[in-house]
Amino acid sequence: MTLSRLANPQSIAILGASERPSIGRTLLTSLERLGYPGHIYPINPKYSQLAGHRCYASVTDLPEAPDVVALCVSADNMLDHMHALADRGAGAAVIYGGGFAERGEEGRRLQEAITGICRETGISLCGPNCMGVLNPPARSTTYIYEVRDPAGLAGNVGFISQSGSIGNGMLSDVRRFGFSLLASTGNEAVTDTADFIDYLVDDPNTRVIATFTETVRSPDRYVAALDRAADQGKPVVVLKVGQSERVRRAITSHTGGLAGESRVFSELLRAHRAIEVKDLDELTEVLAVCQGKRWPRGRRLSVITGSGGQAELILDVATAASLDLPPLSTEDRATVESVLGSITGDGNPLDSWGNGDWRTNFPHTLATLRDSSDHDVIVLCQDNSENQPMVSHDRLLDEVLLLVDSAAKSDKPHYFMNMRPGVMNLTQISHLTQHGIPQVGGSRQGLGAIDRVARYMAGLPPLWTPQHSIGKENKPLASGARRVISEFDAKRLLHPYGLRVTQERLVQSLNEAKAAAAAIGFPVVIKVVSDDIPHKSEYGLVIVAIHSEAELAAAWQLLAQRLTKIGKPAAVDGYVVQEFIADGIEVFGGISRDPDFGLSIAFGMGGVAIEVMRDFALRLLPLRQGDIEAMIAETRGAALLNPHRGDPGADIQGLIDCLYALAAFAQDHADQIAEIDLNPIKVLPKGKGCVVVDALIVLR
Ligand code: ADP
Ligand code: MG
Secondary structure: OOOHHHHOOOEEEEEOOOOOOOHHHHHHHHHHHHOOOOEEEEEOOOOOEEOOEEOEOOHHHOOOOOOEEEEOOOOOOHHHHHHHHHHHOOOEEEEOOOOOOOOHHHHHHHHHHHHHHHHHHOOEEEOOOOOEEEEOOOOEEOOOOOOOOOOOOEEEEEEEEOOHHHHHHHHOOOOOOOEEEEEEOOOOOOOOHHHHHHHHHHOOOOOEEEEEEOOOOOHHHHHHHHHHHHHHOOOEEEEEOOOOOOOOOOOOOHHHHHOOHHHHHHHHHHHOOOEEEOOHHHHHHHHHHOOOOOOOOOOOEEEEEOOHHHHHHHHHHHHHOOOOOOOOOHHHHHHHHHHHOOOOOOOOOEEOOOOOOHHHHHHHHHHHHHHOOOOOEEEEEOOOOOOOOOOOHHHHHHHHHHHHHHHHOOOOOEEEEEOOOOOOOHHHHHHHHHOOOOEEEOHHHHHHHHHHHHHHHHOOOOEOOOOOOOOOOOOOOOOOOOOEEOHHHHHHHHHHHOOOEOOEEEEOOHHHHHHHHHHHOOOEEEEEEOOOOOOHHHHOOEEEEEOOHHHHHHHHHHHHHHHHHOOOHHHOOEEEEEEOOOOOEEEEEEEEEEOOOEEEEEEEEOOHHHHHHOOEEEEEOOOEOOHHHHHHHHOHHHHHHOOEOOEOOEOHHHHHHHHHHHHHHHHHOOOOEEEEEEEEEEEOEOOOOEEEOOEEEEEO
């Protein structure tokens, strides 16, 4: 759907325009205040003139096919109106009112009928249940709120909101950035967030795109739009709330249960180079950072304060947020101390107060950090606000000028930061803005935003490709109606991909079991093999650490009894006798399928840790280089695998290989797989690799 007639209309018709207070009246006022250069067509049979414009009796009477029609009327005759619009050749429409899909069956049918008309005739509809579209650079609006003062409204942020109020909130503050477009998309019956992202990617006024999103309506187009934005180097900053309603999936595996929608969505954003934020404070600061003349080209922040207390607080906040504040090198520290006297801490954040002569000290620390090869970004922290009762006006400006001066002597991006979000001084901002220096606010949100943009700028690592394709791509994994592939067969399928599995045999009788145990060597494990029983130990159908034939015979008896008890003796394909892996740390690896976004791989520590702590990492397939290593690093419990106190630690490289092999298997059979659980994988001591002890494959 092309949006130009909706987003950048040359003519705007207002159905239901009026002199009385109403949306129609507001639009006329706003268009006048903006100085809209296009044609304005009020429509209302009760008037012949409105606000200096000729007023028309109906859409049919308009002298030209309008680019957009703002439907400032109730839902009652909406279908008739839409037919009239279609007949007159309108390019786009905005329906503000509610009473559609969000309100029951009847409303949903009405919305569907309207959608049908729009699809047939190519009308790009905004809404229903929305606030419309504001295009400050084009001085056009169909936005429901009155433009009071257009100064500062135009800028480079394209904002797409499924919530009108969030859009209004964004429009309430243009101190640091303005808007190239603000679209409130409402129910998205015809045009949706993906269409607007697509439009803004090509819009020359837009430097950064931001969205407030509750639901992604067309996953494929959404992902394609994110990819186009990434290709064009326009960041898409996404604040996603709520969970879309979705039919509950039948979930067999652990992994399926873990990979909930919001985690997968976060991974989707990462995989397609969007910037995810969790709240409006984080969102605003990212948009502020994007106003800079230079964008960060590395994550290593240096922060200058005039206070030890601030420095300590910032360090705590930054550490908790995993931000990178490298300490000063010995040489840089010596340079700083040669002027400031001895400094506290490791010099980042750098309390530059020293002997109190800040006019000497600040420029000196700025100069040192400009020259430092350990830092990519310089942040000067000062708490100032509008109309503040303390501190002379000159001094407020002097601090900013020092920063401006430093930025002019370096190509490192410089930032001015207030400790709290949203607090700022307009005189300072105006100077900073002139010189392309962003003001950010809130040590967590502000520094976090610089870090987010730095990571965006680093781009994505290349896609990972399996080194040894084994030529079994997408051969059917099982025949006929088989939906679950239980442990024994699953391991046979995985083994060729380089996954080491337990030595084991499938047996049907106690005698065969004894022979298998003798061949494998005690101690052994015996388990029931059945596609109908994916979680064996739930029913006591796994017996470990069997040390003798006698114990084996007893175990055999026990398994038979337990099977009878659960009424499933017939469902059994046999029994597996396998080596008992006494050593190692239990971890889990798995694959799951999201109905919208496809396969993802998960990794976590074994046992209750995953379910209780939800401490696991996720990535969408196909993987990118380094993904598995990063997944292990970001799982807190995986620290247990590291060497400690003389213990050489677990075979992390073996684990990495194992998880990449799992990904290779899943990528090769992507359209067949619903879920995979390797649970547990035992990670042996360093140099010994890892062993898949249990496996389960669920087919689509
Ligand atoms: P389930 O189908 O219930 O997941 P598993 O095959 O994973 O059954 O076995 C349950 C538990 O028994 C495992 O989590 C692991 O701790 C232990 N176990 C299973 N097989 C072995 C083995 N070969 N060596 C050591 N421990 C094992
Ligand atoms: Mg298991």
